[in-house]
Amino acid sequence: MKVNGVVHPAPADSRRLLSDHLRHDLALTGTHVGCEHGVCGCCTVLFDGAPVRSCLMLAVQAEGHEVTTIEGLAAPGAPLHPVQQAFHECHGLQCGFCTPGFVMSVVGLLRVHPNPTPEQVDEGISGNLCRCTGYASIRRAVRRASELSKK
């Protein structure tokens, strides 16, 4: 499987979840693990470009596919990805635990809806839980990310 552009072998243990494989075997700990049953959205990564829950996939299923994690959005030292920049500018995070999942979901949302309506924003982030912000600043960040993505 290709993770952030680098080819890695799939784990030998077929019951290894993709989320655990990313964190424990590849040391990509930016992908967070919250509920481990698909509810919280923290572990969201891009699978062949579309956001999916990495806790609901076996790592062996990613063999032959491309996975992008939060670490793959912008290289160290490079300017932030527009969605990361927007979350930074709009204070779209407090403790930051949910943030990688939100950012990956929003990257996927803006690919489908580059100019999302307020309803599409709500629908797009409804699968991610944040216990700090109350979502208002996250909604603003999504709109800002849409603007930044066009520049």
Added chain:
Amino acid sequence: MKPPPFEYHAPTSVEEACALLGSLDDAKVLAGGQSLVPLLNFRLARPAHLVDINRIPGLARIYERDGGVAVQALARQADVEDSQLVTRMCPLLSAAVRLVAHRVIRNRGTVCGSLAHADPASELPAILLALGGHVVAHSTRGDRTIPAADLFTSVFQTALAHDEVLVEAWFPPSPKESAIVEESRRHGDFALAGAVRAADRLALFGVAATPVLADPKNPTGGLQPSGDLEASPEFRLHLVQVLTERLFAA
């Protein structure tokens, strides 16, 4: 949480998948995994074998068949949601699939998987029942068509044999007068109760062991929904009444 140990199989044809299912004891089909993997993570399911059908090519089509829409086993719910063909021929299916969890789940989850999983609170089995659709089950014995009315037998139970793969679901075109309504605690949650209208047919979900057809004039007749922390049986009956009135008000 880690899935319990299992032996993993990744067949590359439906024939191979069916042969595996026929020869293995205690095997489960893995499609989108959005219901099965949580069950594995919680260890509520402990199959000895997983037969992952995601490596089977040519099993993800959404196409017109017999005047309706056929959805193959690996067509993702998000693909069905975005399908122009589905929007044109069966807008009820488009509307229902949008109520299934969240987009990120639908990117992976499949329509056929939802039907085979047969959660009584799930929207898609109720749609199939209301429309009078069917599924195609394949085994080494060949294809078998199972009408929706015969498919759902109990909670998480279907008429599929252990060596059959649900390869395709067929939805008739939705009539002009059709809609789906549900009540849930939060957007994307499982419905406390839901109702589907297809012309003068009414199907209910979340209120019995399977989706059920009901009389629009007496939708709660004979229903004995269970109660839980989120809704009492009485509240579910109330919801059925209100949702039905909403569907047939126009």
